[in-house]
Amino acid sequence: MRYMAKQKSKHHHGNLRSALISEGIHILEVDGVAGLSLRKIATAAGVSHAAPAHHFKGKTALLVAIAAYGFRIFTDFMQEGRENAGPGPHEQILGLCQGYLDFAEKHGALFELIFSTEIKSHADKDLQNASLRAFQLLEETCALFEPSRYAEKGNEIMVWSLVHGYATLRIHNKLMLQSDGSEMPFELILPRLDPKNSNLLK
Amino acid sequence: MRYMAKQKSKHHHGNLRSALISEGIHILEVDGVAGLSLRKIATAAGVSHAAPAHHFKGKTALLVAIAAYGFRIFTDFMQEGRENAGPGPHEQILGLCQGYLDFAEKHGALFELIFSTEIKSHADKDLQNASLRAFQLLEETCALFEPSRYAEKGNEIMVWSLVHGYATLRIHNKLMLQSDGSEMPFELILPRLDPKNSNLLK
DNA sequence: CGTTAATCTTGACGGTGTAAAGTTCAATGC
DNA sequence: GCATTGAACTTTACACCGTCAAGATTAACG
Incomplete structure (x- = not known):
């Protein structure tokens, strides 16, 4: 049906x-x-x-296949978030993160599944590829900035951790509120990175 | 037994x-x-x-009670991390985060439980108190810094999201590696905040 | 000492994942 | 054209799960 x-x-x-x-x-x-x-x-x-x-070999195998499909939807959300954002590096990374957060909100159960320990521990090739593509999209966006002064891929992991933590905490936490009761917007906690080629236009 | x-x-x-x-x-x-x-x-x-x-009213109620106990252990870890760190504000917040990460590593299943959607959705008083105490400890530590210029509690939520995201991603992701295969240390992605009373000693 | 109420046991029910054996049916070989 | 083969699916069974109802035990109380 x-x-x-x-x-x-x-x-x-x-x-x-x-x-x-x-x-x-x-x-x-x-x-x-x-x-x-x-x-x-x-x-x-x-x-x-x-x-x-x-x-499928068992229930987990089916869940893994579902998760791989979910990862592609997840990547599409980030891609779309980027495309809907302005051309500037900061706007681009913010748009990607907005897509990240939109996915977590609109597909909460799928988001929970693809990041569950049961799924990620199983080393499925298709899943790993789908997962890797998502991270690569973030890497591409981070390539618009000067690399971190402190560590290779420092920017990537900082942004990924930040948006992932924000997304998961927002799902089941009410701590993200400001004193007026409104939700803390993500753009206010994302540090500004150094755009690459900042000598060209500005 | x-x-x-x-x-x-x-x-x-x-x-x-x-x-x-x-x-x-x-x-x-x-x-x-x-x-x-x-x-x-x-x-x-x-x-x-x-x-x-x-x-207990059902399985979930028992899990909630376990999670509340787990949250207290979790808070102890952060407290201990702080106490084992140096006196400076940045050392303090880093120590707290280190306790956070130690707990997630040593008590992975408990960490998964206390942040699972099934648990956090149930509004248990004891659990909420235990959960609140954990966040308050972070707030105390963030009080060592000037508040965020952009939003109230901006520092708290930024640090909480960052360390939570880092912890969860580290559990089931192998993406946190630098090119030499070593793990990206957390202190390299934690932005430096403005210490309060920075006019006193320096 | 009898009553009461809390604690725990026993038994049953529907639901779950999985394994084994049986059935159906498209494709292949002769 | 027809038997054979093997994949796709069904049926049956089993152990485990959470939950509920009913009964047994026992501590506490009047």
Whole structure:
């Protein structure tokens, strides 16, 4: 259900594998990580509860595949955030972070899944590639700045830690409030970095 | 077992409630969050699987109690990190963060639990107090610096986000490496803040 | 000493992931 | 054209899980 097989049903189902991932993401957004079970996914895809075993080694393997897909959505959000931002280096990195935060807010369960210890510990190639691409997008954006004076990739890891911490704390913390009750905007805690080629235009 | 009741066994067990929390933390360190079940905790405490229901409303309530205890350990780690650091403001905040990171490393499962969405969403008073105390310790340390020019509590939230993001990313990411393969030290990404009363001694 | 209430046990229920065995069916070889 | 093969899926079963209801035990109290 809810998922239209692209090719006419060949064997019994057609393309169960991608359907399971698709249904998994859907259930994730509805019931959260806690409500995501293999049997529920299988039922949603219209197959018996043991059918997924022929496409994924176990529940974790299916979750890993879902997470890899989630990572690509995550990367798209960051990319889009960048494109919607102004051309300046600071605007660019801020836009990327805004995409980061938008994803965490709109796809909270998926965000929780892709950064859960159960998933990241399993060394799946597809997942690692998807995860790496996300970080590379950040690296590209950080390349607009002079590298950190203190350590190689210092800027990258500083920004990544900052935005990731901000995102996770915002999800389950109410500590991020200013005294007037409004939320602390992320741009106010992101340090300004030295733009590269700052001798050209300014 | 493994836990000695302090008072001679009164009813049947004595003080099941605290024993369950204690056993829960122990199992957590051995089997991780995924391996932590109500029945396992009950068995470890030497009672039947339904006994915990008389002390905690459900599994989540027990986990919340464990998390509250974990938050106090967490706060102790930060306190100790501060005390082991030098007297300067930057050394103090760095020491606190080091305690933060030590806790995340040595008590990874507990760290995962206390910041899990399942726990933090439940509004338990004891948990909130324990959680608040942790943040207050950070606020005290940030009081050694001039407040952020950009936003109230800007320093607090910046440091908290930074160290939290660094800790969580370090747990399940291998991206924090410099080109020589060594880990990026936290002190290299923590921006220097303006110490308060900087006109006195220097 | 009898009552009461808290503590804990026992048993049962539906749900979970996983493994084994059986069934269906498309593709392949002759 | 037809039997064979093997993949896809189903059925059945098992151990474990959280939770609930009912019963047993025992401390505390009048």
